[in-house]
Amino acid sequence: xxxxxxxxxxxxxxxxxxxxxxxxxxxxxxxxxxxxxxxxxxxxxxxxxxxxxxxxxxxxxxxxxxxxxxxxxxxxxxxxxxxxxxxxxxxxxxxxxxxxxxxxxxxxxxxxxxxxxxxxxxxxxxxxxxxxxxxxxxxxxxxxxxxxxxxxxxxxxxxxxxxxxxxxxxxxxxxxxxxxxxxxxxxxxxxxxxxxxxxxxxxxxxxxxxxxxxxxxxxxxxxxxxxxxxxxxxxxxxxxxxxxxxxxxxxxxxxxxxxxxxxxxxxxxxxxxxxxxxxxxxxxxxxxxxxxxxxxxxxxxxxxxxxxxxxxxxxxxxxxxxxxxxxxxxxxxxxxxxxxxxxxxxxxxxxxxxxxxxxxxxxxxxxxxxxxxxxxxxxxxxxxxxxxxxxxxxxxxxxxxxxxxxxxxxxxxxxxxxxxxxxxxxxxxxxxxxxxx
Amino acid sequence: xxxxxxxxxxxxxxxxxxxxxxxxxxxxxxxxxxxxxxxxxxxxxxxxxxxxxxxxxxxxxxxxxxxxxxxxxxxxxxxxxxxxxxxxxxxxxxxxxxxxxxxxxxxxxxxxxxxxxxxxxxxxxxxxxxxxxxxxxxxxxxxxxxxxxxxxxxxxxxxxxxxxxxxxxxxxxxxxxxxxxxxxxxxxxxxxxxxxxxxxxxxxxxxxxxxxxxxxxxxxxxxxxxxxxxxxxxxxxxxxxxxxxxxxxxxxxxxxxxxxxxxxxxxxxxxxxxxxxxxxxxxxxxxxxxxxxxxxxxxxxxxxxxxxxxxxxxxxxxxxxxxxxxxxxxxxxxxxxxxxxxxxxxxxxxxxxxxxxxxxxxxxxxxxxxxxxxxxxxxxxxxxxxxxxxxxxxxxxxxxxxxxxxxxxxxxxxxxxxxxxxxxxxxxxxxxxxxxx
Numbered sequence: 001x002x003x004x005x006x007x008x009x010x011x012x013x014x015x016x017x018x019x020x021x022x023x024x025x026x027x028x029x030x031x032x033x034x035x036x037x038x039x040x041x042x043x044x045x046x047x048x049x050x051x052x053x054x055x056x057x058x059x060x061x062x063x064x065x066x067x068x069x070x071x072x073x074x075x076x077x078x079x080x081x082x083x084x085x086x087x088x089x090x091x092x093x094x095x096x097x098x099x100x101x102x103x104x105x106x107x108x109x110x111x112x113x114x115x116x117x118x119x120x121x122x123x124x125x126x127x128x129x130x131x132x133x134x135x136x137x138x139x140x141x142x143x144x145x146x147x148x149x150x151x152x153x154x155x156x157x158x159x160x161x162x163x164x165x166x167x168x169x170x171x172x173x174x175x176x177x178x179x180x181x182x183x184x185x186x187x188x189x190x191x192x193x194x195x196x197x198x199x200x201x202x203x204x205x206x207x208x209x210x211x212x213x214x215x216x217x218x219x220x221x222x223x224x225x226x227x228x229x230x231x232x233x234x235x236x237x238x239x240x241x242x243x244x245x246x247x248x249x250x251x252x253x254x255x256x257x258x259x260x261x262x263x264x265x266x267x268x269x270x271x272x273x274x275x276x277x278x279x280x281x282x283x284x285x286x287x288x289x290x291x292x293x294x295x296x297x298x299x300x301x302x303x304x305x306x307x308x309x310x311x312x313x314x315x316x317x318x319x320x321x322x323x324x325x326x327x328x329x330x331x332x333x334x335x336x337x338x339x340x341x342x343x344x345x346x347x348x349x350x351x352x353x354x355x356x357x358x359x360x361x362x363x364x365x366x367x368x369x370x371x372x373x374x375x376x377x378x379x380x381x382x383x384x385x386x387x388x389x390x391x392x393x394x395x396x397x398x399x400x401x402x403x404x405x406x407x408x409x410x411x412x413x414x415x416x417x418x419x420x421x422x423x424x425x426x427x428x429x430x431x432x433x434x435x436x437x
Numbered sequence: 438x439x440x441x442x443x444x445x446x447x448x449x450x451x452x453x454x455x456x457x458x459x460x461x462x463x464x465x466x467x468x469x470x471x472x473x474x475x476x477x478x479x480x481x482x483x484x485x486x487x488x489x490x491x492x493x494x495x496x497x498x499x500x501x502x503x504x505x506x507x508x509x510x511x512x513x514x515x516x517x518x519x520x521x522x523x524x525x526x527x528x529x530x531x532x533x534x535x536x537x538x539x540x541x542x543x544x545x546x547x548x549x550x551x552x553x554x555x556x557x558x559x560x561x562x563x564x565x566x567x568x569x570x571x572x573x574x575x576x577x578x579x580x581x582x583x584x585x586x587x588x589x590x591x592x593x594x595x596x597x598x599x600x601x602x603x604x605x606x607x608x609x610x611x612x613x614x615x616x617x618x619x620x621x622x623x624x625x626x627x628x629x630x631x632x633x634x635x636x637x638x639x640x641x642x643x644x645x646x647x648x649x650x651x652x653x654x655x656x657x658x659x660x661x662x663x664x665x666x667x668x669x670x671x672x673x674x675x676x677x678x679x680x681x682x683x684x685x686x687x688x689x690x691x692x693x694x695x696x697x698x699x700x701x702x703x704x705x706x707x708x709x710x711x712x713x714x715x716x717x718x719x720x721x722x723x724x725x726x727x728x729x730x731x732x733x734x735x736x737x738x739x740x741x742x743x744x745x746x747x748x749x750x751x752x753x754x755x756x757x758x759x760x761x762x763x764x765x766x767x768x769x770x771x772x773x774x775x776x777x778x779x780x781x782x783x784x785x786x787x788x789x790x791x792x793x794x795x796x797x798x799x800x801x802x803x804x805x806x807x808x809x810x811x812x813x814x815x816x817x818x819x820x821x822x823x824x825x826x827x828x829x830x831x832x833x834x835x836x837x838x839x840x841x842x843x844x845x846x847x848x849x850x851x852x853x854x855x856x857x858x859x860x861x862x863x864x865x866x867x868x869x870x871x872x873x874x
Contacts, residue, residue: 002589003589004588004591005632043585061854062852067853070849082582083589099589132859133856134856134858137859144480148480151518152439152520152536154439154441193506194513398839398843399836399839402839406832406835412507416506417481417499417502418479418480419499419571420571420860421574421577421856421857423575
């Protein structure tokens with residue numbers, strides 16, 4: 001086995017990770033000038049802003065995932081490789097991966113971040129993160145299975161633990177998933193589970209700081225709080241989780257909340273890449289880069305997107321870890337790599353903040369723009385349009401429009417399926433069914 | 438834990454399995470007269486006729502799966518239970534399950550059949566069946582992963598084994614999946630894998646008898662053969678698989694075919710249910726029933742659908758294991774249970790064969806009706822309409838129409854995603870990424 005990438009006279013750019021940053025870079029790079037290699041652990045781009053709708057059975061994974069190979073069908077001298085990275089040998093300019101070594105002229109780290117459990121091993125072992133399609137799908141399965149178990153649980157305490165959904169983290173993802181699940185509870189649970197007292201189901205949102213949507217305006221924060229309250233979400237601000245034991249979330253003040261569905265969207269951290277010197281890592285495990293996204297101390301290694309830590313006047317502690325920064329860095333790096341090739345001066349990165357938004361539920365979203373802040377129905381429509389325009393693929397757009405329209409009209413998310421691919425795990429199978437009768 | 442089904446004065450009908458037979462029975466039974474309990478291992482009905490399109494990335498699992506709870510939202514005194522059956526205690530009229538015991542007045546076995554590996558353990562361990570959504574999804578993942586591996590395989594023999602897809606079984610499923618994969622090869626492989634000589638990919642269909650679609654007309658068989666040949670499928674009739682070793686299918690004549698994708702749709706067998714006396718099982722592991730689908734020797738136990746073996750004048754060795762029989766038996770049993778309650782005479786089952794059909798590819802299907810047999814474009818349109826009308830749920834219908842239309846116009850199946858729910862398997866995870874930085 002080898003990565004099997006043809007030799008070329010062009011400079012080779014190897015990109016690790018096809019999130020917003022890596023994908024944009026690969027798209028923007030001119031493959032007449034560079035050979036482009038994209039390495040990812042999965043074979044599709046994930047549109048993370050809508051992950052929470054996979055969790056709440058509103059969208060199929062396929063609606064927010066797009067195969068890399070399809071996306072780059074018309075790009076010459078582009079190579080996708082399904083692989084995980086084991087080490088970067090910066091001296092030899094080689095990326096070591098699960099499918100062999102890949103030489104590079106320029107290496108771009110666009111690996112994003114991982115869920116941060118803040119060192120709590122019990123939480124880590126039990127909590128369900130929501131950073132990928134696979135994780136969102138596992139969470140969907142868990143929520144549905146726990147409801148099934150609640151139907152047949154005889155112990156009232158256990159039943160309550162199965163009916164409580166605890167979401168830790170009051171950022172956009174936490175707010176959005178809390179809203180979506182509260183709507184699921186309101187419109188679906190009682191219809192699907194007539195034999196269960198679903199009014200006892202609780203959606204509990206826990207946030208360490210004193211407000212929701214900390215990165216947005218005061219107005220946005222208080223409106224999100226109000227919307228979620230109206231929708232029946234129990235919100236606990238200034239509340240810190242310190243452990244998870246016996247199916248109970250343990251809070252700093254000693255209180256406990258029983259739950260078998262602990263959703264963890266409380267923070268992220270960069271995952272260290274073996275081979276990158278440890279002095280290159282800054283706050284939150286992010287990789288320190290200069291104004292051109294070059295990793296400190298390396299000539300040919302770059303980092304873009306959430307994993308990079310870049311400061312500028314307006315952002316003295318670094319940019320927010322959002323899609324817009326990733327996309328803009330991807331675009332600029334493509335330009336700068338071309339400029340570098342032609343000995344043209346490079347352009348330093350400046351983040352253009354186009355605003356931010358979050359959705360809480362039906363007709364309820366929150367939009368912060370520079371001049372304007374608005375919430376409610378109009379914000380919700382803006383939110384929908386922006387997300388539809390951003391997602392890859394015409395068919396995905398159509399699929400999402402239909403799903404949204406359908407859910408809106410019927411008050412129903414129809415994807416309440418507990419599906420797992422039946423990978424061959426022969427041990428488990430009953431041998432008796434294999435007889436030639 | 439207990440199955441937790443409320444006591445009632447009505448007679449309780451417990452149905453094991455929500456395939457075509459069980460679902461139809463549950464729908465047709467009047468819940469003012471009976472309490473109905475449906476037990477299944479998954480929480481959704483699967484529309485098996487379109488499984489092959491999940492395999493070939495043409496349809497999402499959700500398009501052909503429909504949650505039981507949603508389906509029966511408006512049915513009073515109906516209880517769905519997600520459970521697997523461990524034993525039937527016929528003397529006490531109790532069904533023992535993974536969630537506890539369920540008493541019944543009438544028990545209906547509608548468990549369908551399992552894949553039959555004819556006692557070949559190596560085949561069993563390696564081959565991929567296609568009886569459920571989960572299996573079809575695993576197969577989709579396998580096909581896509583093997584293509585990725587083929588890109589980076591350095592050993593030509595290994596690469597060829599990755600590029601060969603061997604389908605064993607020339608019934609409707611085998612013919613349909615062979616056709617779908619050959620179209621995927623023709624329209625997708627070369628576009629998605631410019632760095633792979635996909636002309637070397639082979640779709641090989643193996644059938645033990647002397648024709649394809651053995652249960653259909655001669656005309657249908659020969660047309661299916663012709664269509665598949667034209668589409669580049671290699672068809673081996675009168676060819677029997679005896680083993681699978683070193684990634685090679687071993688044939689009875691000693692020949693071998695290297696492959697890492699062995700699709701097994703060659704036969705089915707009933708899975709014995711502990712508690713049902715062994716004399717009750719007939720050919721193919723099916724449960725012998727009388728004209729009213731009552732299991733031989735039991736008063737209150739019935740079997741319907743593929744698992745049942747019932748003979749009548751026109752079908753001296755039993756009915757074909759197809760959806761139509763299952764649906765008709767489900768309907769009639771509902772009627773007969775009601776008649777039994779009212780001491781009315783029961784109606785014996787007679788299968789009304791409405792015809793059968795299979796699709797091979799774009800514009801190419803095969804329809805056998807009583808008076809008419811036709812193949813090609815018109816058959817293909819009939820096939821589409823019949824399947825669309827049969828599938829549950831308006832939204833599923835819409836989703837499928839859009840997918841079909843899209844694929845037809847673009848020659849593209851867009852769901853080429855290798856997705857697995859990320860169930861917590863902590864051992865595998867790198868501990869290093871869990872630090873509070």
